[in-house]
Amino acid sequence: MKILSSxxxxxxxxxxxxxxxEFGLFAGPQASSAKYEIAFKNQKTNYKYGFHVGGMMKVxxxxxxxxxxxxxxxxxxxxxxxxxxxxxxxPIALDNNTTLHNFELAALLQYDFGxxxxxxxxxxxxxxxxxxxxxxxxxxxNETPVDRKIKFxxxxxxxxxxxxxxxxxxxxxSGFTIFGQYTLGITNIINTDGGPRVNNRAFSxxxxxxxxxxxxxxxxxxxx
Numbered sequence: 001m002k003i004l005s006s007x008x009x010x011x012x013x014x015x016x017x018x019x020x021x022e023f024g025l026f027a028g029p030q031a032s033s034a035k036y037e038i039a040f041k042n043q044k045t046n047y048k049y050g051f052h053v054g055g056m057m058k059v060x061x062x063x064x065x066x067x068x069x070x071x072x073x074x075x076x077x078x079x080x081x082x083x084x085x086x087x088x089x090x091p092i093a094l095d096n097n098t099t100l101h102n103f104e105l106a107a108l109l110q111y112d113f114g115x116x117x118x119x120x121x122x123x124x125x126x127x128x129x130x131x132x133x134x135x136x137x138x139x140x141x142n143e144t145p146v147d148r149k150i151k152f153x154x155x156x157x158x159x160x161x162x163x164x165x166x167x168x169x170x171x172x173x174s175g176f177t178i179f180g181q182y183t184l185g186i187t188n189i190i191n192t193d194g195g196p197r198v199n200n201r202a203f204s205x206x207x208x209x210x211x212x213x214x215x216x217x218x219x220x221x222x223x224x
Contacts, residue, residue, distance in 0.1 A: 020060050024175065026072070026208030027053035034078040034185070037197040043080050048099065050075030052204055058110065068110035068123055074102045076200060077134070086196050088156060092141040098150065100134040100189075106165055117173030122166075129161040129200070131189065158191045163200060175210035 030050050036043040054072020061067050077099040085091045108125035134150035134157070152159050164186055169179020185200030 022058040022175075022210045022212045024056045024058070024177070024208050024210035024212075025054070026056055026070075026177070026206045027051065028204055028206040030075065030202055030204035032076040032078065032183075032200065032202035034080070034189075034201055035197075035199045036078065036080045038082070038084040038086050041084060043082055043084075043086075043196075045081075046079040048077040048079060048097075050077065050099075052206070054104075056208060056210075058210065061109070064112045064115070066110040066112070068108045070104075070106040070108065072104055072106075074104050074129075074202075076100045076102055076202060078198075087192060088151075088190065088195065089136055089138050090140060090146070093138045093146075094141060096136055096138040098134060098136045100150070101132045103130045103132055104128065104163075105130075108165060108167070112171070118171065120168070120170050121179075122168050123179075124164075124166045127163045127165050127183075129163055129185075131157065131159055131161065153191070155192050156190075158187075158189055161185060161189050161200065162187045167206075169206075171210075177206075177208045177210070179206050179208075180204070181206060 028051065030052050031047045032050060033045050033047045036045050052072050052074040054070055056070040057068065059067040079095070079097045081095045082093060086093060089096050104127050106125060106127035108123040110121055110123045113120045131152065135148070136150050137145070137147045139145050150157050164184045165181060167179045167181045169177055171177045181204045183200060183202035183204070187199070189198045189200065190196055
């Protein structure tokens with residue numbers, strides 16, 4: 001995980017030296033949940049609603065293909081109802097309602113459809129998720145409610161996870177962009193031996209703007 005993180009940061013620094021690189025900001029709403037398994041049995045989950053905000057880059061690679069890294073804050077979480085004991089959060093927990101505050105680094109490739117200044121695009125690639133802090137609320141079998149901070153560690157929730165991201169959107173000639181994103185968690189966010197397997201899932205809608213875009217002027221006059 002450290003090697004991947006260092007490589008991604010190095011690529012972003014290297015890309016920023018490119019004179020054609022574009023920088024932008026984006027933000028939007030997000031619905032997140034999780035695939036939650038206990039002893040290979042799926043648990044019932046529901047979505048939670050949050051938001052994300054961050055920065056993006058666009059670096060020419062080849063033809064219509066671009067390197068498009070991003071760094072952003074993301075509020076994730078899930079609601080789950082148990083039919084088996086789950087640790088975490090507690091052996092006699094009936095449910096769990098979590099909120100996680102994450103910082104995410106994404107190494108994406110972007111493909112633009114067409115050569116027009118305004119165009120549709122698709123992005124895809126991996127991301128590293130750093131779970132900064134969080135909170136969980138659950139009810140015990142003895143009807144005792146619990147509201148506490150999430151504990152991170154080798155036998156608790158993990159600090160680092162990995163995802164695969166897919167985006168589809170539209171980019172205007174002036175740099176405004178809108179896109180939808182799907183996040184597929186590929187690693188377990190819980191470290192507990194014999195504990196549940198929890199993989200993030202999220203859908204988001206983003207509105208953004210590239211601020212370094214230059215207008216392209218085409219001279220259509222006849223050349224003598």
